Amino acid sequence: MPQVLKRGRSADEKAEDDAKTRAVVEGILADIGARGDAAVREMSRKFDGWDRDDYRLTDAEIRDCLSQLSARDIEDIKFAQAQVKNFAEHQRAALKDIEVETLPGIVLGHKNIPVNSVGCYVPGGKYPLLASAHMSVVTAKVAGVPSIVTCAPPFQGRPAPAIVAAQHLAGADVIYCLGGVQAVGAMALGTETIQPVDMLVGPGNAYVAEAKRQLFGRVGIDLFAGPTETLVIADDSVDAELCATDLLGQAEHGPNSPAILLTTSEKLARETMEEVERLLQILPTGAVARQAWEDYGEVILCADDDEMVAEADRIASEHVQVMTRDPDYFLERMTNYGALFLGPRTNVAYGDKVIGTNHTLPTRKAARYTGGLWVGKFLKTVTYQKVLTDEASAMIGEYCSRLCMLEGFAGHAEQANIRVRRYGGRNIPYATAAE
Numbered sequence: 001m002p003q004v005l006k007r008g009r010s011a012d013e014k015a016e017d018d019a020k021t022r023a024v025v026e027g028i029l030a031d032i033g034a035r036g037d038a039a040v041r042e043m044s045r046k047f048d049g050w051d052r053d054d055y056r057l058t059d060a061e062i063r064d065c066l067s068q069l070s071a072r073d074i075e076d077i078k079f080a081q082a083q084v085k086n087f088a089e090h091q092r093a094a095l096k097d098i099e100v101e102t103l104p105g106i107v108l109g110h111k112n113i114p115v116n117s118v119g120c121y122v123p124g125g126k127y128p129l130l131a132s133a134h135m136s137v138v139t140a141k142v143a144g145v146p147s148i149v150t151c152a153p154p155f156q157g158r159p160a161p162a163i164v165a166a167q168h169l170a171g172a173d174v175i176y177c178l179g180g181v182q183a184v185g186a187m188a189l190g191t192e193t194i195q196p197v198d199m200l201v202g203p204g205n206a207y208v209a210e211a212k213r214q215l216f217g218r219v220g221i222d223l224f225a226g227p228t229e230t231l232v233i234a235d236d237s238v239d240a241e242l243c244a245t246d247l248l249g250q251a252e253h254g255p256n257s258p259a260i261l262l263t264t265s266e267k268l269a270r271e272t273m274e275e276v277e278r279l280l281q282i283l284p285t286g287a288v289a290r291q292a293w294e295d296y297g298e299v300i301l302c303a304d305d306d307e308m309v310a311e312a313d314r315i316a317s318e319h320v321q322v323m324t325r326d327p328d329y330f331l332e333r334m335t336n337y338g339a340l341f342l343g344p345r346t347n348v349a350y351g352d353k354v355i356g357t358n359h360t361l362p363t364r365k366a367a368r369y370t371g372g373l374w375v376g377k378f379l380k381t382v383t384y385q386k387v388l389t390d391e392a393s394a395m396i397g398e399y400c401s402r403l404c405m406l407e408g409f410a411g412h413a414e415q416a417n418i419r420v421r422r423y424g425g426r427n428i429p430y431a432t433a434a435e
Contacts, residue, residue, distance in 0.1 A: 002311050005269050006299040008258065017206075017256075025210040028181045029189070036191035043182040048125070050154045054193065055178040057159060062175065065164035077130065077166050083356035084134045088142040088375045095376055105392025112379040114144040115220065117195075119187030120172070121202035122152035122163055125179055126254070126288075130166035131353045135360050135373060136201045137170035143378035148172050149187060149197055153179020180204075181211045188215040201373060203228075203360050206256060222373045226363045228253040230348055231317035231337075233262045233308055233330060238323040238344055240271035244279050246321050246347055247272070251292035252285035258296040260315060262308050269299050309333045316367040319348040336367045394424025401434035 099109035120136035190196030209226030230250035316336035327342035338361030360373035404413035
């Protein structure tokens with residue numbers, strides 16, 4: 001039985017937070033639906049201190065943002081986007097349209113068709129998270145989405161130059177400087193000046209994640225990507241500094257970002273907790289990371305690797321950093337995770353920023369049933385069928401007729417019967433099963 005050496009907030013406390021978030025978001029979305037631009041403007045002023053006649057950035061504003069970055073900054077953004085594009089292109093190439101003759105004269109197939117319009121949310125209230133532009137816009141472009149809109153909040157009272165540059169270089173068609181629930185609500189519902197999209201993608205805080213949940217159905221979404229989560233799985237082959245650094249590297253995202261250590265070494269567990277305290281004294285983002293660690297940090301001691309696998313699958317974390325003697329043991333056995341980072345040479349920040357895998361990943365145990373954002377999320381796999389011969393239509397029609405009548409669907413059966421009569425030359429009484 002795993003032993004919990006450090007525990008975060010209780011499930012009841014977390015549920016209370018969730019209920020408050022749901023109520024706030026429901027009210028905001030209802031207001032946007034009723035009042036459109038006026039509601040969006042009020043919320044932008046209230047939450048971001050940001051007001052303007054049109055939240056869409058002009059070409060001149062985009063060029064100005066680009067001019068504020070150094071040549072090295074632009075080069076680094078392009079490098080990261082090239083890695084994301086490269087991996088996404090390999091993923092796209094693995095998704096084939098198919099057409100197969102399953103029985104003589106019967107042809108079935110599927111096509112992978114991109115959605116027509118996507119709204120990409122790029123978080124940026126606390127930090128200008130330009131990497132989210134790579135992950136959503138570049139991947140949507142590779143999928144072939146014709147219309148890509150982006151929204152990112154202002155940073156320190158103006159459009160964040162790095163985010164705007166990343167959105168533009170990634171290929172966004174329209175860029176808005178608009179944040180929070182008001183941004184995703186406007187993109188999903190539409191306003192007098194903002195056209196509604198077919199799908200919302202991108203990570204965000206708890207309010208943005210809840211807004212996407214409530215909007216799902218009216219639009220598609222990629223997944224429920226709320227506050228960042230990290231799970232470090234380690235044994236005594238690594239040291240406390242490495243573990244503590246990887247935990248705090250994600251805890252700095254926000255005060256409600258879970259950071260969990262899972263280990264078979266009590267010595268490593270206790271040394272890591274001490275090292276976390278030491279690093280929090282010198283980490284520039286230590287105030288945020290400390291709150292996340294105190295409220296959502298956990299340290300769990302397991303008996304062996306098998307118990308760590310079981311516990312990791314129960315947690316179903318967004319990011320899982322595996323630093324053990326045999327990381328592939330976990331690759332082969334784990335089933336619930338957003339992304340694995342195998343071995344001490346890699347880490348979550350590589351995936352977040354530059355290595356090429358997508359950083360928009362499932363949180364809050366959604367990894368039990370979905371993976372992260374990838375090129376396939378922007379594609380609809382749709383099927384079609386053709387029946388090429390009279391004989392094939394009559395043959396499949398007889399089966400269909402009997403199965404429809406077995407269910408009591410006479411109208412369905414007649415769709416089959418009329419073809420058995422015409423193409424098979426059989427006289428089947430109306431609304432009866434083919435013998």
